[in-house]
Amino acid sequence: MSKILGIDLGTTNSAMAIIEGGQPKILESKEGNRTTPSIVAISKTGERLVGQIAKRQAVTNPENTIFAVKRLIGRKFSDEEVQRDIKTYPYKIVQSGEGVKVVLNNKEHSPEEVSAMILGKMKADAEAKTGEKITEAVITVPAYFSDAQRQATKDAGKIAGLEVKRIINEPTAAALAYGFDKKKGQQVAVYDLGGGTFDVSVLDISEDTVEVKATNGDTHLGGEDFDKRLIDYIIAEFNKDQGIDLSKDTLALQRVKEAAEKAKIELSTTAESEINQPFIATSDDGPKHLVMKITRAKLEELVMDLVEKTLEPCKKALKDSGLKTSEIEEVILVGGMTRMPLVQKKVEEFFGKKLNSSVNPDEVVAAGASVQAGVLQGDVKDVLLLDVTPLTLGIETLGGVSTPLIERNTTIPTSKSQIFSTAADNQTSVEIHVLQGERPMASDNKTLGRFILDGMPPAPRGIPQVEVSFDLDANGILNVKAVDKASGKEQHITITASSGLKEEEIEKMKKEAEEHAEEDKQKKEQIEIKNQADAVVFSSEKLIQESGDKMKEENKKELEEKVEALKKVKENNDIEATKKALEDLNQVAQKIGTAMYQSAQGGATSTDATASQAGQAGDKKAEELKKDSDQPVEGEIVDDEGK
Amino acid sequence: MSQKKDKTEKKKKPEDYKNLYTRALADYQNLQKETAKEKEEFARYVKSNMIMEFIPIYENLKIAVEHSEYDNQWLKGVEYVIKQFEDMLANNGVQIISPVGEDFNPTEHEAVEKVETEDKKQVDKIVKVIKQGYKMGDKVIQPAKVIVYSLKK
Numbered sequence: 022m023s024k025i026l027g028i029d030l031g032t033t034n035s036a037m038a039i040i041e042g043g044q045p046k047i048l049e050s051k052e053g054n055r056t057t058p059s060i061v062a063i064s065k066t067g068e069r070l071v072g073q074i075a076k077r078q079a080v081t082n083p084e085n086t087i088f089a090v091k092r093l094i095g096r097k098f099s100d101e102e103v104q105r106d107i108k109t110y111p112y113k114i115v116q117s118g119e120g121v122k123v124v125l126n127n128k129e130h131s132p133e134e135v136s137a138m139i140l141g142k143m144k145a146d147a148e149a150k151t152g153e154k155i156t157e158a159v160i161t162v163p164a165y166f167s168d169a170q171r172q173a174t175k176d177a178g179k180i181a182g183l184e185v186k187r188i189i190n191e192p193t194a195a196a197l198a199y200g201f202d203k204k205k206g207q208q209v210a211v212y213d214l215g216g217g218t219f220d221v222s223v224l225d226i227s228e229d230t231v232e233v234k235a236t237n238g239d240t241h242l243g244g245e246d247f248d249k250r251l252i253d254y255i256i257a258e259f260n261k262d263q264g265i266d267l268s269k270d271t272l273a274l275q276r277v278k279e280a281a282e283k284a285k286i287e288l289s290t291t292a293e294s295e296i297n298q299p300f301i302a303t304s305d306d307g308p309k310h311l312v313m314k315i316t317r318a319k320l321e322e323l324v325m326d327l328v329e330k331t332l333e334p335c336k337k338a339l340k341d342s343g344l345k346t347s348e349i350e351e352v353i354l355v356g357g358m359t360r361m362p363l364v365q366k367k368v369e370e371f372f373g374k375k376l377n378s379s380v381n382p383d384e385v386v387a388a389g390a391s392v393q394a395g396v397l398q399g400d401v402k403d404v405l406l407l408d409v410t411p412l413t414l415g416i417e418t419l420g421g422v423s424t425p426l427i428e429r430n431t432t433i434p435t436s437k438s439q440i441f442s443t444a445a446d447n448q449t450s451v452e453i454h455v456l457q458g459e460r461p462m463a464s465d466n467k468t469l470g471r472f473i474l475d476g477m478p479p480a481p482r483g484i485p486q487v488e489v490s491f492d493l494d495a496n497g498i499l500n501v502k503a504v505d506k507a508s509g510k511e512q513h514i515t516i517t518a519s520s521g522l523k524e525e526e527i528e529k530m531k532k533e534a535e536e537h538a539e540e541d542k543q544k545k546e547q548i549e550i551k552n553q554a555d556a557v558v559f560s561s562e563k564l565i566q567e568s569g570d571k572m573k574e575e576n577k578k579e580l581e582e583k584v585e586a587l588k589k590v591k592e593n594n595d596i597e598a599t600k601k602a603l604e605d606l607n608q609v610a611q612k613i614g615t616a617m618y619q620s621a622q623g624g625a626t627s628t629d630a631t632a633s634q635a636g637q638a639g640d641k642k643a644e645e646l647k648k649d650s651d652q653p654v655e656g657e658i659v660d661d662e663g664k
Numbered sequence: 665m666s667q668k669k670d671k672t673e674k675k676k677k678p679e680d681y682k683n684l685y686t687r688a689l690a691d692y693q694n695l696q697k698e699t700a701k702e703k704e705e706f707a708r709y710v711k712s713n714m715i716m717e718f719i720p721i722y723e724n725l726k727i728a729v730e731h732s733e734y735d736n737q738w739l740k741g742v743e744y745v746i747k748q749f750e751d752m753l754a755n756n757g758v759q760i761i762s763p764v765g766e767d768f769n770p771t772e773h774e775a776v777e778k779v780e781t782e783d784k785k786q787v788d789k790i791v792k793v794i795k796q797g798y799k800m801g802d803k804v805i806q807p808a809k810v811i812v813y814s815l816k817k
Contacts, residue, residue, distance in 0.1 A: 042691065042695070052804075053803065064770075065787075065788065070770060074770040074771055075770070076774075077770040077773065077774040077775060077807055078768065078770040078774075078775050079775070080775040080776060080777060080778055080812070081768060081775040081778050081788070081812045081814055082814075271776060271777050271794055271811065272794045272795065272809075275776055275794060275795065275809055298724070299724050299727070299728060300724065300727040300728055300730075300731050303731065307731075307733075308731040
């Protein structure tokens with residue numbers, strides 16, 4: 022069962038996508054690009070070139086390189102658009118009946134045939150990427166395409182070996198990509214500023230259809246015009262400054278073009294960009310360098326009129342649709358140029374609405390085509406809608422910390438388990454306190470349940486291995502189990518979905534977590550450093566007890582002093598002071614450990630091990646809890662008995 | 665935890681469930697394989713991107729040397745720095761595409777200009793390399809920018 026391919030067959034560039042795992046996925050071309058230039062050429066040797074490769078040889082072969090064939094498909098020879106293109110395009114356009122044909126290598130081809138070549142490459146690349154045969158497609162067309170143009174596009178697909186299951190409008194595809202087809206009774210505007218054309222459409226989303234109420238635009242206004250403004254400006258400025266016209270030198274012009282493109286992109290995120298092209302030209306008084314700062318303000322000044330030019334068609338489209346801007350519920354941005362802050366600002370101002378641009382504007386139409394393909398394929402219907410757990414689930418560990426086991430937004434059903442250990446020597450039971458929430462401290466989260474696992478064989482702290490497992494099923498029922506690996510004893514609790522927080526409480530919880538993020542972080546760090554300090558105090562005292570007689574008197578005294586100092590400081594909740602005292606103690610402990618190693622003359626005794634452990638134990642305890650099935654992870658179960 | 669109802673309409677038989685489960689499991693395993701592949705590809709992509717950021721600096725250094733007025737030890741030193749760059753590229757599997765006098769090949773070259781010639785033998789040969797190209801393995805990460813001979817009409 023092969024997939025239906027969603028194709029955005031653009032004037033300058035084309036893109037394709039399929040549905041994978043219920044989500045649109047853009048397929049890259051053989052060359053590794055997410056878009057493919059809509060260009061076809063026949064080389065001198067009769068070889069057919071499509072896409073990036075055709076673009077690269079365009080300059081050497083202009084009569085046999087066909088671009089923007091979308092402007093010709095389905096049109097009559099007498100059409101104004103056709104006549105205009107005949108005058109400006111380097112390739113030959115001839116009349117064929119009422120329609121048009123282009124001449125490639127002295128052979129006439131219909132625009133359908135040329136588009137079929139582009140579609141053919143996309144089909145082949147898609148098959149290479151997916152490893153499956155592709156025989157069906159959904160292709161997008163501009164909303165203003167006539168029946169003849171739509172049929173011609175369908176024919177192009179057929180010639181390419183694709184059964185075109187549906188032709189959909191580009192703005193509709195954009196709406197599908199955002200899932201807006203679900204917004205029944207709403208009006209959506211689509212602002213599409215591509216490489217060479219501008220289109221604006223008003224969509225009416227009803228119970229079963231997405232209808233295009235009005236469409237307008239400018240077929241010769243696009244990103245390329247914006248680029249040209251910047252390039253011309255740079256050349257003019259340099260000429261003014263240095264008296265050299267960079268456009269006359271091939272390499273210099275190339276460098277200016279590339280630098281302008283880079284600056285344009287940077288200025289979408291920064292207020293200023295520097296163009297730095299050393300040795301751009303030579304003159305009698307030595308080499309010249311192109312170094313200039315372009316501010317976003319300057320760029321906006323250069324293209325302001327172009328952006329404002331797009332607002333006229335928006336006004337007209339609204340008028341034709343009979344709607345006011347206030348009646349438009351959503352605005353979608355399509356086309357790379359819409360990444361420019363000025364464009365976004367003007368569009369937002371015009372419609373008075375927040376814009377939708379989260380889907381990559383170069384890919385949104387192809388994504389939408391694949392969504393339609395998925396619906397036709399029945400993919401979307403059969404996919405089980407899975408839930409995610411809205412809040413993090415975890416347990417309380419040493420110090421009142423909330424340790425997560427299942428992070429929020431995890432798709433369910435799911436299970437996770439982790440190994441924990443005890444906080445005190447001879448602790449024979451652990452309490453599992455199940456929590457729901459984002460706060461790092463257990464007391465700030467919601468208690469879902471508690472239970473106790475007892476009957477554990479006595480052992481030093483940190484030695485027992487208690488595996489805690491969380492299993493959350495598709496209905497939101499949580500099973501928490503605790504198993505002591507040594508004794509095999511286990512205990513569990515079942516928490517039903519309704520025990521948790523309600524919708525509004527969830528939102529409130531999330532907000533509070535954000536607001537308190539800073540102080541929560543501090544609190545958590547305090548606890549962690551205290552835990553660390555406690556562990557080091559404990560192991561240091563143990564070391565003194567067990568190996569005190571093997572230490573030099575002054576070292577032992579120093580160690581005892583440092584331990585006392587740490588014991589005092591750690592109660593004050595002063596993170597920095599505790600850290601310092603901990604550092605001091607670790608240093609002394611390590612010094613002693615090293616000395617003991619040296620005096621023990623090669624015999625690695627258990628006391629040596631504990632000496633170095635004393636220094637390292639502190640570091641280990643401070644580590645974030647990691648899932649490690651062989652080692653007791655340093656998160657201790659809080660146990661009331663142990664206190 | 666919120667609950668949503670299943671959106672499936674007709675009642676499913678046990679075999680249907682087994683089938684869906686098997687497919688989901690298979691999808692997951694395939695995703696794992698694909699993720700492993702994508703990770704590898706991504707690592708290569710990030711590497712080539714990083715290298716591409718260095719390329720303009722290396723190219724400008726070469727241009728600077730071309731413009732040098734003096735041929736002395738200092739210049740030699742800079743040439744050695746350039747060699748360091750070239751060694752770095754070679755060590756990372758990057759080959760330089762510099763097709764002077766070769767036949768134009770759009771898989772590796774981009775024609776930015778053409779020059780007319782009456783000599784039929786020269787047609788489609790590269791006149792000048794404006795900017796070197798680069799490739800990593802089979803992948804052309806940047807085509808060479810060239811001027812090509814074309815037949816005078």
